[in-house]
Amino acid sequence: MNNTKTVLILGSGSDMAKAIARNFAKNHFSIQLAGRDMEKMERLKQDLINRYDATVSSHHFDAVDFGSHNFLIDSLPVLPDIIIYAAGYMADQKEAQLDWKLTSYMIDANYSGAVSIINKFALLFENRGSGTIAGISSVAGDRGRASNYIYGSTKAALTTYLSGLRNSLFKKNVQVLTIKPGFVYTKMTQHINLPPKLTSNTEYVAEKIFKAIMEKKNTIYIKPIWRWIMQIIRFIPEPIFKRGNL
Amino acid sequence: MKKIANWGNYPHINADESHFSSIEALRNQVLNKRISYIPRGNGRCYGDASLAENVLSSLSFDHIISFDSIRGVFECESGVILDQILNIIVPKGWFLPVTPGTKYITVGGAVASDIHGKNHHVDGSFCDHVLEITLMLATGEVVSCSHTYNRELFDATRGGMGLTGIILSIKFELKKIKTSFIRQVQLKAKNLGELLELFHNYKDYTYTMSWIDCLKKGKNFGRSILMAGEHAELDELNEKQKKNSLTPYSDTLFTFPVNLPSFVLNQYSVKAFNFLYYQKNLKKTINNIIPYDPFFYPLDKILDWNKGYGKNGFLQYQFVIPMESCEKGMRDILTRINQKGMGSFLAVFKVFGKQNGLISFPMEGCTLALDFPVNKKLFPFLDELDKVVLNYGGRLYLTKDARMKQEIFWNSYPNAKLFKDLIKKYNPDFRFRSVQSDRLGITS
Numbered sequence: 001m002n003n004t005k006t007v008l009i010l011g012s013g014s015d016m017a018k019a020i021a022r023n024f025a026k027n028h029f030s031i032q033l034a035g036r037d038m039e040k041m042e043r044l045k046q047d048l049i050n051r052y053d054a055t056v057s058s059h060h061f062d063a064v065d066f067g068s069h070n071f072l073i074d075s076l077p078v079l080p081d082i083i084i085y086a087a088g089y090m091a092d093q094k095e096a097q098l099d100w101k102l103t104s105y106m107i108d109a110n111y112s113g114a115v116s117i118i119n120k121f122a123l124l125f126e127n128r129g130s131g132t133i134a135g136i137s138s139v140a141g142d143r144g145r146a147s148n149y150i151y152g153s154t155k156a157a158l159t160t161y162l163s164g165l166r167n168s169l170f171k172k173n174v175q176v177l178t179i180k181p182g183f184v185y186t187k188m189t190q191h192i193n194l195p196p197k198l199t200s201n202t203e204y205v206a207e208k209i210f211k212a213i214m215e216k217k218n219t220i221y222i223k224p225i226w227r228w229i230m231q232i233i234r235f236i237p238e239p240i241f242k243r244g245n246l
Numbered sequence: 247m248k249k250i251a252n253w254g255n256y257p258h259i260n261a262d263e264s265h266f267s268s269i270e271a272l273r274n275q276v277l278n279k280r281i282s283y284i285p286r287g288n289g290r291c292y293g294d295a296s297l298a299e300n301v302l303s304s305l306s307f308d309h310i311i312s313f314d315s316i317r318g319v320f321e322c323e324s325g326v327i328l329d330q331i332l333n334i335i336v337p338k339g340w341f342l343p344v345t346p347g348t349k350y351i352t353v354g355g356a357v358a359s360d361i362h363g364k365n366h367h368v369d370g371s372f373c374d375h376v377l378e379i380t381l382m383l384a385t386g387e388v389v390s391c392s393h394t395y396n397r398e399l400f401d402a403t404r405g406g407m408g409l410t411g412i413i414l415s416i417k418f419e420l421k422k423i424k425t426s427f428i429r430q431v432q433l434k435a436k437n438l439g440e441l442l443e444l445f446h447n448y449k450d451y452t453y454t455m456s457w458i459d460c461l462k463k464g465k466n467f468g469r470s471i472l473m474a475g476e477h478a479e480l481d482e483l484n485e486k487q488k489k490n491s492l493t494p495y496s497d498t499l500f501t502f503p504v505n506l507p508s509f510v511l512n513q514y515s516v517k518a519f520n521f522l523y524y525q526k527n528l529k530k531t532i533n534n535i536i537p538y539d540p541f542f543y544p545l546d547k548i549l550d551w552n553k554g555y556g557k558n559g560f561l562q563y564q565f566v567i568p569m570e571s572c573e574k575g576m577r578d579i580l581t582r583i584n585q586k587g588m589g590s591f592l593a594v595f596k597v598f599g600k601q602n603g604l605i606s607f608p609m610e611g612c613t614l615a616l617d618f619p620v621n622k623k624l625f626p627f628l629d630e631l632d633k634v635v636l637n638y639g640g641r642l643y644l645t646k647d648a649r650m651k652q653e654i655f656w657n658s659y660p661n662a663k664l665f666k667d668l669i670k671k672y673n674p675d676f677r678f679r680s681v682q683s684d685r686l687g688i689t690s
Contacts, residue, residue: 015267015306040268043309050310051334187265187306193248 008032008080010061010117011087013040015186016136019202020084022047023210025054032080034061034072035087063087063113064105073120082132082213083121085114093148103150110154115161122165125174132213133169134177135162139221142180142230145246166218177212178219181205182226198223250301253552254292255559256620256648259681261299267306272412273386275302276677284680285408287352288327291359292562293648294681295407302412304354310334311415319377321417324354336494340420341477341538343375347594349543354413359645360405360606364453364475364542367599369421371606373404376418381411384677388414402668405606407644409683410672425491427478428453428541432532434524438468438580442573445597445612448474453541458593459520460583460616468580470595471527478535487535495539555619561648563628564607564615566598567640572612575638579614579631586627588618605665607643615646625649647682655686662688 007024009017012033021031025048033041033056041058048054061072089109091102118133125131140148141155159178166176183189183199200208200222212220221227233246251258263286266272276283284298288305304325311321315338320331328342329349335341344356344363351361357379362371369375378392379400389411391400403410431448435441441456448454451474458470480491545551552560567575576595594615601608618624632654635642641658642650656662666688669676679689 015265037268043311046311047309050313051330187267 004028004030004055005082006030006032006078006080007082007084008034008076010034010083010085011063012044012058013037014086014088016181016184016202016205017084017086018044019206020086020209022051023203023206025052025056027210028052028054029082030055030078031057032076033058036060036062061087061117063117064108066113066116069117069120072117073124079124079128081130082134083118084209085118085133085135087113088136090148090151093150096150106151107154110151111157111161114158118161118165122169122174126169126172129173132175132177133162133165134179134209134213136179136181137162139180139182139226139230143233143241147246163219175213175216177209177217179209179212179222180220180226180230181222184222198225198229250289250297251559252289252291252293252296254561254620254646254648255552255555255557256561257294257297257559257681259294259297259299261297261301263301263303265303265306269382269388269414272302272307272382272414276382276384276412277386282675282677282679283412284678284683285324285354285358285412287325287355287358288350290348290351290355292646294685295359295645295647296355297681298679304352304413307414311417313338315340318420318422319417320420321378321415322353323415324352324357324413326353327351328353328356333494335420336423336426336538337492339423339492341423343419343421344369344372345542347543348546350546353416353418354408357404357413357416358406358408360603361645362598362608364455364473364596366601366608367449367454367597368452370599370602371405371608372418373400373606374602376404376416378417379403379413380415381413383411384673384675398668399672401604402665402672404603405644406604406665406669407680407683409669409678409680409688411678421477423477423492424480425478425483425487426493426495426538427483427487427491427535428475428538429478429482429535430473430475430533430541432527433472433474434527434530435468435470435472437466438470438573438577441468441470441472441595442612444472448472449597452476455594455596457523458580458595458614459524460580460593461520461587463584467584468576469524471524473541475541477538482535484535493537495537555617558620560617560619561624561628562615562617562646563631564613564643564646565631565635565640566607566609566611566613566643567635567638568609568611571638571640572597575634575640576612576614578638579634582631582634583616586623588624588627604661604668605659607641607645609641611640613643615643644682644686650686652685652687655688 007029009021012035025031031054035041045056045058048056057077059072059075089106091106096102137159138155140152141159144152162176162178183194185201205222208222247260247262249258250261281300283300283302284296286296286301286303307323308325309323313320318340346361356372360371360373378390380390382388433444435444453475456470456472462469597612598608600610636658676689683689
């Protein structure tokens with residue numbers, strides 16, 4: 001028997017997922033990549049092998065194609081020890097308000113898809129009596145704001161789902177981790193001047209996630225200062241908050 | 247739009263920076279938006295070579311494609327940083343064929359600048375070890391080129407400052423090493439004459455470079471320290487080193503927290519620094535075995551050392567002059583710097599060997615690189631130095647340049663016209679252009 005642990009990354013096409021995969025491979029985990037773009041996953045697979053001599057497999061996964069989720073689970077060579085839900089989509093708030101397709105896609109990618117696939121793993125992990133389920137949520141879910149409340153509400157739903165799941169699976173020895181990255185330098189934010197003190201790079205996010213999983217954390221803000229910022233934002237009374245401009 | 251600058255923090259420009267992580271996405275961007283771009287890696291060139299209104303960052307395009315650890319052949323996408331490559335190849339007994347003084351540059355940048363290192367006199371420049379370059383042309387077409395295949399495109403791409411197309415991947419040969427340590431010799435030279443003699447005596451060493459105190463006058467004019475090195479053999483290591491004989495080495499000592507006020511660097515503080523740097527070597531000769539990191543990348547230890555020059559930034563001035571004029575030319579130029587009291591922490595001097603390529607910077611001769619904090623007096627002074635360099639048959643390194651006048655470029659690079667013709671052939675609408683290429687009249 002070998003003791004190599006396996007991590008499954010759901011939604012492996014993003015820069016953040018790439019950094020997470022590299023960090024786990026560096027720490028001698030076997031990697032299962034799951035995403036839509038097979039060509040991109042193949043490149044990442046070769047990269048992980050060349051960098052870390054890692055064991056890697058890649059699998060087709062589309063978060064919004066709920067019907068295919070069972071096939072994904074059947075295709076995995078082993079049931080992973082850890083799954084990380086890294087799929088997600090952020091549309092522009094104004095465009096989403098006018099276009100139901102965009103809004104519904106955001107809801108499906110950020111929330112429904114997560115619930116669909118995580119429900120299945122939750123059951124498998126519960127029966128096994130071990131495992132970790134991590135989901136990348138967002139500080140945007142901590143309080144709805146005019147500038148991105150549709151995206152924010154999908155993340156709020158995910159956060160609530162994960163907290164309930166944590167409560168439910170704790171007694172079954174399954175860890176559930178909620179990750180709230182704050183600002184991250186990625187393709188999604190490349191056009192914006194972000195405040196450096198509040199912003200992380202993807203490698204840093206990946207390291208923090210790895211550490212939080214090893215330390216069996218519940219909820220992490222990648223930069224601790226975000227915990228305080230969001231605490232304050234949450235405490236602003238609604239009559240004042242609704243007049244504000246955040 | 248955001249404000250960006252390269253390593254010298256001069257000039258700053260407002261740019262729209264976008265990342266690409268797949269060929270398809272890149273092609274869509276290049277074909278759909280009929281605007282011009284310059285590819286950019288880690289922004290470690292000093293001046294304006296990778297600045298433009300629209301920048302295509304390669305940093306997300308960073309997969310390792312293959313590593314043949316038996317034959318020592320490595321292939322990766324253009325956004326991979328040398329530091330990451332060292333972490334992969336050193337434990338397997340390989341090293342970069344050529345490395346500059348920082349490991350925080352991308353491989354794409356290494357090709358676009360056709361970088362040189364301390365081993366230029368023995369191993370040539372980076373692209374001498376490149377087996378194949380794949381790039382995307384303005385048409386969206388992906389093409390490969392090498393020393394034997396599509397040679398013309400290869401020659402215009404090596405040292406071509408990203409103007410032929412967007413470099414996607416690079417396959418290159420590595421250097422075999424037995425250990426990750428360097429057997430180093432450091433020798434003091436009292437003056438320029440002594441230094442040139444040392445370079446001659448140590449020319450068989452794979453790695454040589456020297457540091458010159460350019461503020462010394464009189465009989466100590468050109469006092470300097472020569473550093474020569476070889477990759478150490480296993481039996482040269484002590485017991486402790488043997489336990490980590492192929493460990494990639496990296497740790498950062500210090501990060502420069504803020505920009506220093508610009509008055510901190512003046513001729514007195516630089517003189518004091520140079521005095522200490524020279525005197526730290528008590529003996530005339532030092533022989534020791536050290537990890538490769540402090541030998542090749544002493545300044546990488548201080549992350550963001552460029553902030554030491556304040557928010558006005560600095561210019562790095564690097565030129566080369568042909569061998570026959572080395573001593574005379576260096577003496578002439580150092581005297582001018584000396585007279586102006588325009589000191590530089592880092593005056594790095596090295597002798598180059600022969601150079602292949604069309605537009606690559608090195609030539610058989612000697613090169614000097616100096617840092618100057620940006621101020622008003624500096625620009626006319628450097629214009630004056632340009633003419634002196636040109637008179638000796640020399641030229642400036644485009645990767646460091648932020649201010650050279652057009653005529654200096656056209657008169658000092660013998661293949662400039664041919665280079666421009668090739669740019670016109672492969673990039674006819676100047677879809678790839680930078681602030682620098684416009685300034686120098688290559689794409690304007």
